[in-house]
Amino acid sequence: MNKIAPEDYANNQATPPGDFEIKDYLRLDLMPHFMCPGCGHGIALRALIWAIHELSIEKDNLAIVSGIGCSGRVGAYIDASTFHFTHGRPLAMATGLKLVRPELEVIVISGDGDCLAIGGNHLIHACRRNLDITCLMLNNEVYGMTGGQVSPTTSETMLTTTTTTGNMEPAFDACKLAEAAGAGLVGREVTLQVPTLKNLIKEGIAHDGFSFLEIISDCTEVYGRKNDLGESSEMILKQKSDLRPEAFYDTVDQPFRPNKLETGVFVRNNRPEYGAAYRAHTRKGNTKVGGK
């Protein structure tokens, strides 16, 4: 095994291990996990667990809700109350759960297809409502589970099994969508810098309101292979730069998505958290309040 030098951490070429035992949070009897070699979802899972650990969230108080697809299978490995719900609906399911059990920490793990295509309606309304749920959208730019079809975040010109001559549809900027829809906290991070990703997830969970976190993940086996993007490490190192070609068919002055991927926290606002607001409004017997 290669030794990791301190400067490797500093150069973001290696991830410090963190002061926690990840096995304490995993369902080890489900191992080996089903993710492909090189899949970035495992890195996101580690970052999430690291954030949960640093926030001292009790496993008994943690509910993970996921949808369908590769991202949907990630939650099951966490030793918490885990719900593997229907395709695109985890945010709607989590809305009911969080409303009746506000003391629970409710975290949704979704994917680009789950969250933006079949579940797009639920996403914008979850943002608008601003219930205290943290949504991790693992964006690997493809429908990996079903064999590599084009997704709402597949960059233009890229090859998938349903765009064999190159994708012609522009990709969603999910963070801009979440911001416009009113999410309390919006951020994006790549899996290259796990501590940075962990910190973003921590801030998202700690935020009192709806947090939308886009995590750029890599699908090496399906998407990477199809587009000759190299091994996982190569894909991860290019996450912020030239992985996304410039909008090929985009004729507007500014491409919908710039070549250089922006990361960090884009939105922090103090809009009232919906669950607390609803309870405060209705528990006082204010059943007739309303109108102007």
Next chain:
Amino acid sequence: MSGNLEHLHGNHACALAAVAAGCRFFAGYPITPSSEIAERMSRELPKVDGTFIQMEDEIASLSAVLGASSGGVKSMTATSGPGFSLKQENLGYASLAEIPCVIVNVMRGGPSTGMPTRPAQSDVMQSRWGSHGDHPVIVITPDSVKEVYSETIRAFDLSEKFRVPVVLMFDQLIGHLLETVEVANVKKLKTIERKAAKGSKDKFEPYAITKDAVPPMARPGDGMRVHTTGLTHAESGFPTQDTETVTRNMDRLLSKLEINKKEIEKYECIETGDAEYLIVAIGISARAARRAVTDLRQAGVKAGLFRPITLWPFPEDAYRNAAAKAKAVLVPEMNAGQLVLEIERLTSDASQVVGLNKIDGEAIAPAEIVAKIEELVK
């Protein structure tokens, strides 16, 4: 129930009964002719520290209901034809993951947008077979506002006890009918709560094969930390494709209603003892049939009515008994012929079974049933 008498719409009776049954969460989406249920719930639930939410669509409504029910709270949604079609995805999830929930379907004319303000009974088959895959579901079809009230309470009891989605289905006419209802004294009302998970986490199996085929249910926060999935799963709750494990667990799931059918089945028999001409009807059509039986008996025809209150699972044995002496069986229904298919299946000589169908948005009148029976008598 020894409560007060109130004059109520069917839809309002449904909402009040849900709250009486212990429902503390409602998620819905506006749709004619069921919207009054959501409107009433939005006013009633805050009074009992419950939660109402209008979701972004029909699918989200049942999703939120399943989220709330997974959190341990009795939950309900209400809809009509087009929305009921959209509910089927999560209805199947509720069946497989065994999450209690009550889905009200106030039936209107279809297909598609159909006739939103007109009654129909055209979801008889969708309510049973609408979701993909073999799945257990209970469907209840009350025929009066009074029965909407009592059957809404029973819907929650059955759903909680057997961990199965219960569809409460009545037509637009009953939803908007004003009738006198005896409203329950909630303090004296005994309702059923789901079996809670107990014991140590290490030994707990969320889908254990129990004698009554209904495993206790864990909820977040109780220390069990279980996995809930729409994938076919083992007793552990985790997905499996092992053929023996799949067979064992699916057999248990699908036997649940059969094993407990005595508690689930409910029906009414009117003059069926010696009935030579049996009518089988649900909902508003059963009310017309009731009157038709009276008129036919006065005219000397031995007519009777078999009315399933639990529509699915169909009370097969009770029907066969009621039809024992029948020369003909008439199935009046406000669709193009759905319930009649089940009756044909259960009748030894299917040629004795005749349908009376109406799909024009009007109820079937007693005289139409009388005329059809008189035709059969000749």
